[in-house]
Amino acid sequence: MPMKTADVQAAYAKYVFGNYTRAPIAIVRGEGSYVWDADGKRYLDLLPGLGVNGLGHSPPRVAAAINKQTASMLHIHNNYLWEQQPLLAKALVERLTGMNGAKAFFCNSGTEASEAAIKLARLYGKQRTPQKWKFISIANGFHGRTYAALSATGQQNLQKGFEPLLPGFSYVPLNDIAALEQAFDAETAGFMAEPVQGEGGIFICSADYLNAARALCDKHGALLMYDEVQCGLGRTGDYFAYQTLQAPAPDVIWLAKVLGGGFPIGAMLAREEIARLMVPGTHGSTFGGNPLACAAALAVMETIEQDNLLPHVRDMARHLARGLEALRATHAAKITEIRQVGLMVGIELTFPAKPILARCLAQGLMVNVTHDTTVRLLPAMTVRATELDDGLAIISRVLEEF
Ligand SMILES: Cc1ncc(COP(=O)(O)O)c(C=O)c1O
The missing domain is CATH 3.40.640.10 (Type I PLP-dependent aspartate aminotransferase-like (Major domain))
Known part of the structure; x- marks a missing residue:
């Protein structure tokens, strides 16, 4: 039986340094652009592993290569x-x-x-x-x-x-x-x-x-x-x-x-x-x-x-740019600038962005805030257009609350 999230959180508080800000969510599984928590809730992760999971969570070839290598x-x-x-x-x-x-x-x-x-x-x-x-x-x-x-x-x-x-x-x-x-x-x-x-x-x-x-x-x-x-x-x-x-x-x-x-x-x-x-x-x-x-x-x-990921990244970047432009147009009073290269995005807000994180999580989206006012997205290179659309739709809904 996996531990309950509250027990995991208590164990962290008791035994682990407090040098990270941690959301009260215990992650148990990841696949592609999604992760699941201990209660079975699914999250769309548009910042997988803070840039580490560039092939998405649990990339099959990598997992197989690690398994094969462990045998020798x-x-x-x-x-x-x-x-x-x-x-x-x-x-x-x-x-x-x-x-x-x-x-x-x-x-x-x-x-x-x-x-x-x-x-x-x-x-x-x-x-x-x-x-x-x-x-x-x-x-x-x-x-x-x-x-x-x-x-x-x-x-x-x-x-x-x-x-x-x-x-x-x-x-x-x-x-x-x-x-x-x-x-x-x-x-x-x-x-x-x-x-x-x-x-x-x-x-x-x-x-x-x-x-x-x-x-x-x-x-x-x-x-x-x-x-x-x-x-x-x-x-x-x-x-x-x-x-x-x-x-x-x-x-x-x-x-x-x-x-x-x-x-x-x-x-x-x-x-x-x-x-x-x-x-x-x-x-x-x-x-x-x-x-x-x-x-x-x-x-x-x-x-x-x-998997021809480089052309895929370029395609997804173009798709994302269109979605970001629409987001900016809808929230012109709240977004001052959007900076993008490929699948790296900074959405600059007119107000401190930290409260956005919890609201996104509540709606099943993982992103990150850096330098107080920037929402950062680093989607996996394997991300699908529909996943980007879903993520931007959640960000748009959340921005309406501010
Ligand atoms: C550009 C850059 N250099 C260095 C580092 C440090 O990498 P690590 O956390 O793997 O030590 C980071 C981490 O975010 C980074 O973004």
Whole structure:
């Protein structure tokens, strides 16, 4: 017998850190864009796994690959070889554009991938000159919560209480080329950008901005670094968001979330002459890229390819754009802006959006609110048009109550 929701909630309160806001709903099953709670209520999930379940809940190929892998080997450490890791590296680097000869490093999360990228850029910078050690990132961005990743995260409210942060990190406003030119100097080792800010509320780097960043990095011998943990691997309609934005190729790029389809894995990809600086002893991860994680991620790559998910994402994005336009027209006094790239959406409201969440849940819809006034949607890449319509209809009904 599963525990009653109230008992699960009480057990959390007694035994688990309170560092997350948790809705009082115990989830027991997920399939595609839906999950079911312990009382059998079904929810349409338009933010599955906060971007992790990009293939929907319980993707069958991924589940089968994990099951198959468990029969032969769960884990072996990185001092030996197993075929799944280079196969996954090949599947990822072959889909990059403009980064010939790139190689992959594997870890377990987005934050770890950010850390790895920052360490790699320091190695690269210091190899050129010992004074090349600083990073520029974009205000309102998000790169994770460990110390270097948090130092790169240009949001004071997330850093508060954890000071002093690491030295050498500065922030620039998004899409302000003049400010970027000012920020660069001979000590800059790297410029970090999410091509599409996720946690920040779906703010998009312009191609002009990233072209300017590329030129400045080249001029100052710094690395152009893209954090595609949230926007990468298909969500924008291409394998990488920088491809959708027609932005220049980076020197280093990193992924996590959707990569494992629900299994924890992160990856950093870098041009060969940079990747080669990570020699034995410089960096590592006990679990990073283990056979189980790589089997899951290989099945994710296979699913995106074999189910033609990228054209599907582009179709669904067009469908969603029409629905969002209608939503905006109906609620013109309450919606100030809608930002969308592929299946990443930020709906900007004129009022604090948190109360919307509980009303959506009551009507069987899961979405998320970020930065107080932004309702964020990251539907699965497998989402159907009718599911998007149903979700927008619920949001519209809920907005009428405000
Ligand atoms: C762009 C970006 N980078 C890094 C992270 C951190 O990833 P994780 O929570 O897997 O450590 C996130 C998480 O939301 C993210 O959106």
